Amino acid sequence: MKKNISWLMLAITLAVAALRAQPPQTQPIPENILVVRSDSLQGLVGARALFPLRGGLKGEAWAIADVLATGSRSPTGEHAPRIQIAQTDPTLKKNSPTLVLSWQEGERFGTACLTQTTGLLTSPSTRFTPGLIAATDIAATVEGKAFSAGRSAVLVPGNLTQLEAYQAVWERKAELLRFLVLAPWLFSLALLFAAWRGKSFGNPKIFGGIALVLWADLLLGSPLLERLPFSYSVTEAARFYGIGNDAAGLFIGCALAAGFEVPALLAVALTIGAPSLGANNGCFLAALVGIMAQEVGKLPVRKRLRAALAALLGIALLFLGLARWDASRGAGVQTHLGQAVSGERVGVVRLIGRKLAMNGHLLVSSPWSLLLLTSGVLLARQRAGRALIAGGAALALNDSGVLAAAMLLLPLAAQKTQSPPAQSGAGG
Known part of the structure; x- marks a missing residue:
């Protein structure tokens, strides 16, 4: 992606996030x-x-x-x-x-x-x-x-007719969710078949197109995601808005697989993490870690440790700044992160504990663990360390991290299913 387009994506993301930060008139x-x-x-x-x-x-x-x-x-x-x-x-x-x-x-x-x-x-x-x-x-x-x-x-x-139309959309999405359980099995079989044939079936242009569609959709208020069996589910009361871990993981993985430049990758991360857009804190951090791993991996070995430490400090400061800004807003518009920081809801330590408990349960019970294992093994076989770091961050930083990590690694693994392993340090 050309650098001027990348910077334009970042500028548009910041502008839309700021414009949508205020609640509607009520x-x-x-x-x-x-x-x-x-x-x-x-x-x-x-x-x-x-x-x-x-x-x-x-x-x-x-x-x-x-x-x-x-x-x-x-x-x-x-x-x-x-x-x-x-x-x-x-x-x-x-x-x-x-x-x-x-x-x-x-x-x-x-x-x-x-x-x-x-x-x-x-x-x-x-x-x-x-x-x-x-x-x-x-x-x-x-x-x-x-x-x-x-x-x-x-x-x-609003009126009753509008409410009935909204309900029809939410009910239809709930029906489609029943078929989502088949996705990890189908994706895993596709990856294994490609690996057996020794061919890559990942196309950077396709992945770039998917990432751009998700980016535009979030900026427009998620008219597409609210109809697809991905992302948040109103009927399950798990997430009412923004972007869910499955779509966020796919968003990050496609952007990395497409070779987006740093400004565009930052636009992806901010679109996922901004409270007025994606409002997904765990995948926001995972995206930043993925960017860090990609850029640090390009440096000479002797410079990587210092650069990684500096990048982690930058990520921590950026996340803290976002959390403090969210906490400074009125209680009526804060996300869970802002509430945790301001003490309005469960504290940060308990929030982390809850996420770890949920991840432990999903690792042994979710079919997405199969896709995570398949993608992880194929990437490890290709020594794609940078991709595995991003996936590991998505796994550790989300309460349904198995799903986020599996979808993040999917497009990266799809590009690296060829048999001969890459050189050490490459392919990340």
């Missing part, structure tokens, strides 16, 4: 609202939103009613603060706004309707996606302030 909800549950919202008028009925770590014993009442997806004690959700007929007239909740077992979404208001509900938890709130936001909405993991909903313009 209206606060009324104070002192009531909350009730109903079997149906038919005929009820008010601002609406969907909230996912799934989410939380494997092995956690919780029910959706507990999540709504406590604002937490983790098990809570009997004496934990909680709101009361009454069972009542929503057709009864009330003198104050009422938040009516309706959900059915087996469905992907519940519905909330706030009477005596108009528009759609949203919240900072979903980066103000119209018509979408987290289940943990219900308690915060009733309290009118942050409550456990939830944050209070606000009002934005």
Whole structure:
């Protein structure tokens, strides 16, 4: 990629990240609202939103009613603060706004309707996606302030027709997710077949095109990623916006495999990590480590250690600066990183511990471990140390790092499936 285009990518990324850093115009909800549950919202008028009925770590014993009442997806004690959700007929007239909740077992979404208001509900938890709130936001909405993991909903313009269109997109993506489990098996077989034939099936132009498409999509608000079975999944309540570890890993791997120059690689990293764009901190760091490994590997051996230490210091300062900036923003727009630094949510040490625990579980249970192993072995066979460093960073720095690392290494391994091993230090 020509250097002037690389610098242009970086400039555009910085400009768009800054322009999108401010939250949209919203209206606060009324104070002192009531909350009730109903079997149906038919005929009820008010601002609406969907909230996912799934989410939380494997092995956690919780029910959706507990999540709504406590604002937490983790098990809570009997004496934990909680709101009361009454069972009542929503057709009864009330003198104050009422938040009516309706959900059915087996469905992907519940519905909330706030009477005596108009528009759609949203919240900072979903980066103000119209018509979408987290289940943990219900308690915060009733309290009118942050409550456990939830944050209070606000009002934005919209109508029921728009909400139904959004739901159709999210439901369709959830259906496609069922087939994603086949991807690591197919990719692994393709890599092994190419290695057996002794041929590379990676094309830098194709990888460059994929990276550019992902870059443009994130700058435009992810209209493509929200429809593909990659990246975040609204129905699973694992990530509501930005870029997920699978798409982020592929983004980094394709950019490295395409031979992007440093300014373009920095644009990729910032697009992934900027809170107003990808908001994926682990893959942001992995991208920076990948850039470092690529550039340090080009130096004479005697200069690599000093350059690597300087680069790591630069990465740490850049990440700290991003975290501090995020923490300085209002609580309503901070990402998890900003909340951890500012003390609004779980601390950094506990955040790291949670990521390590999740990675350990996925290493022995996820089919993506097969693709990670296949790509890793092929790259090790070719002595592609720089690629393995990037993959190792993606594995270590994400709570689903197995997925991020597998997708990052895939395009790099696809270029290096030929039989003769590369010279030591090359092919990174």
